Amino acid sequence: MKIPFARPIIGTNEISLVNKVLKSGILTHGPFSRKFEKDFANFTQIRNILAISSCTSALLTSYFLSGLDKNSEFIVPAQTHVATVHAGTFLGAKPVFVDCEKDTGNIDVDLIEKKITKKTKAITIVHYLGKPVKIDKVLKLCKKYKIKLIEDCALALGAKYKNKHVGSFGDFACFSFYPAKHIATGDGGILICKDKNDLQKAKLFKGFGVDKTFDQRKIPGEYDVLTIGLNFRMTEMQCALGVEQLKKLKLFIKKRKENFNFLKKKINNIKNINIISTHSENKFISSYYCMSILLERSLKKKRRKIIQYLNNNGIGTSIYYPKILPELKYYKKKFNINKKNLINANNISNNSICLPIGPHVSQQNLIYIAKKLEGINKI
Template sequence: MSDVIPFGKPLIGDEERNAVMEVLAGPILVHGPRATEFEQAFAAFTAAPHAVSVSSCTAGMHLIYFTLGLGAGDEVIVPAQTHVATAHAVELTGAKAVFVDAEEATGNIDIAAIEAAITPQTRAIAVVHYLGVPVDMPQVVAIARRHNLFLLEDCALAPGAKVDGVHVGLWGDAGVFSFYPVKHMTTAEGGIIILRDGELAQRLRLLKAFGVDRTHGERKVPGVYDTVALGFNYRMSEIHAAIGIEQVKKLPGFLQQRAENFAALAIALADVPGLRVLPQPMDSHRHSCHYCLGALLDEAIQEKRPAIITQLKAQGIGSSVYYPQPVPRMTYYREKYGYDESRYPNAARISDGLIALPVGPHLQPEQMVTIADGLRAILTGLF
């Protein structure tokens, strides 16, 4: 049966459907004005000087590293607790992802361990705002500047998240967002890069579109252009951008509903045995948009997670895990670089013991009680 309370569900209305139909009724499906309009809208939402739309968050990260000229012999510091795309974007350039363990309380990269991982081959640091909770960016910025390293923020789970009033993605040299269907907002598929450096933004625009020197609108003779650099086809289509334009308008409301649901679920889970809520409450100057709530099971019962998730499913309650393994433990990385479990205890603990619970705007606070009651009934039977 389908979940009564699905883990995620894109909220697509008539506004998005009408916008897509307008694109389909017109002559331009790519290279058009809607991608530019979406960039401007998302830049306005984040207060970013520049925004570059791309086909996915992964494409955006890869494009940045490619633009920096990363290759064999280079290294990038990457969190062990993240989606594999964060590391793949490095590997695709021929560079090496060097993993750092997570903080126990947030799942974010262990800032205290970053400098020990830096070598003469290190070119960049990547941080991930895990579950939408911002990394303590002033500390990481200080490290990156001290070692003259590029700082990339993987903001796939963090639209709306800020540190000291500054949107994530604008603390480092670039931030990349994901618009996968169950994220805070969607373009069906796609991503965007925000940054302050205008020259880098122009370079990214060039390389995301084959390295071609003139856009369609700039060509005096149709079809006549030059290719001045090696590039990719990482563009966002007009269809995806049209959805994004409407979704950005709704994003503040989506975030508010998420925050209300997160608070309600955290309260409802407070007395449930055998788990603690992740992320933990943050300092007052840091804001999380709460992508989802993580129920971290006690170590004594974490091996029962598959059975617990199955029982939640039987009650119509959707859930997920974030993420199934520390990235360095996954087969590709383990076989290529080896795996020392003593180096990533917190990432392993979170990956192996966390159940991600839904708080998206497709749900209401009263459904958070249903989720908590269902989990309470299951866990009470284990004690």
């Protein structure tokens, strides 16, 4: 059996729509980016939406518009994808790392306040593996200290907090459509700006800072440049893929949830593993990105061996994330941060293994995964 950790589900509708775009000759600046933004807004019920080249470029735009520079700091979870921190460090700002909760892997919101200084311009939260952060507490801090809130929703499309989609709460929110994600466009992202003025600024920043979009120009090629800006466009092919993928999103999430619950039941009693709590409960509705198991006691030192055993048996795995951020070579050298208070983040980085539960995984696959997992205590 071969079960990849993730595999995008691209159907004939996606293929024919991308073909249509290719035949139209309009490969960028076309109607599909607007349609994708509109459909995304309909799905999430959030306004001020901008299609963008990746979650990383959405994060960079958010940090730029939050005023991050070499005199500022921003607060991030110690346990996240490097993009969450790189995008701010790139602007010269200093990242301040916060430990995560032991059970969910989300940023521990009770540890944030004491990290806030006069230099703090933004707090970034990451809805880890699809489970929303305790957003209320962070919102209160942002209001009290006049700090921007940025939601990194790369793993959380479709997740809800108090019945509202994640991405509704921050001054900025960033989504990713890299192929392992809930919908796939190759690369691609969405940036949400709470403030309409920020949306206008983001549009400028995303397109070289030019004053007129392609269809606003009276004379072709005639424009002026108002601000600094880069090229963060999503192509028409990517947006067409996104339009078709969005139609399936509800179904994809339903399947992820069913798979998570099915596998959880099957492996709940295996000794020395603990399932990270990324499922829905009460006001936290998960988008079920994957299932992450934490190795405990005698299994702790055997992660590599266990991963090799699973992979050799055709089971794809991943690690979210392989090192806490201050331990990545670049950050270690640049800041040499004391990591002794990042115990939970370290534990998850060192001892977790992520298992596939995407819509490409069948119940038969899950029974097989569970069977193989039963063998890990004998490795």
